[in-house]
Amino acid sequence: MHTRTRILSRSVLVLLLGVSLTSVAADQATDRQAIESAAQQWTRAFNARDTAALAALTTEDVLVLDGGKNPIDNPALASHVWVVASSLTQGEIKTSGRELVITGDTAWRVGTVAYKRSDGAWHKGQTLEIWRRTRAGWKLHRQMSSHLMEHTLRPPPSEPLLGTPTN
Secondary structure, three states: OOHHHHHHHHHHHHHHHHHHHHHHHHHHHHHHHHHHHHHHHHHHHHHHHOOHHHOOOOOEEEEEEOOOOOOOHHHHHHHHHHHHHHHHHOOEEEEEEEEEEEEOOOEEEEEEEEEOOOOEEEEEEEEEEEEEEEEOOOEEEEEEOOOOOOOOHHHOOOOOOOOOOOO
């Protein structure tokens, strides 16, 4: 009798663990889909130069790092800088995720970014993002990109510099 109880207890434990692990896997899949969707929403907002949408996709304490520039640490400023960068990329970037790791309410995403310069040539870079789960869903919390807003987007000498007379 004691052996049957032990076997039954172990069977119930295995069943509960199996259900729990299946639930975690389902939650991971849902979170992955939500983060990738938010990342693509960010790309569309960037290309559309939509500051309100960009700010809505970030946490209140967002931090944006890019090359040698000073860190940007608020949603309004980050949105403004992204819109300026969008105008330099002719409003056309393409992004894709390569790796996504989710741990509780935090996720990090490694991706690629490609953008077009005024000469029509495509340039490629990388991005590292940290996403945070909020009551409103997954939001961009930290972003580090390779030269998306950096000096490499400055026009070559044959192109006019913004705000500089051409005569």
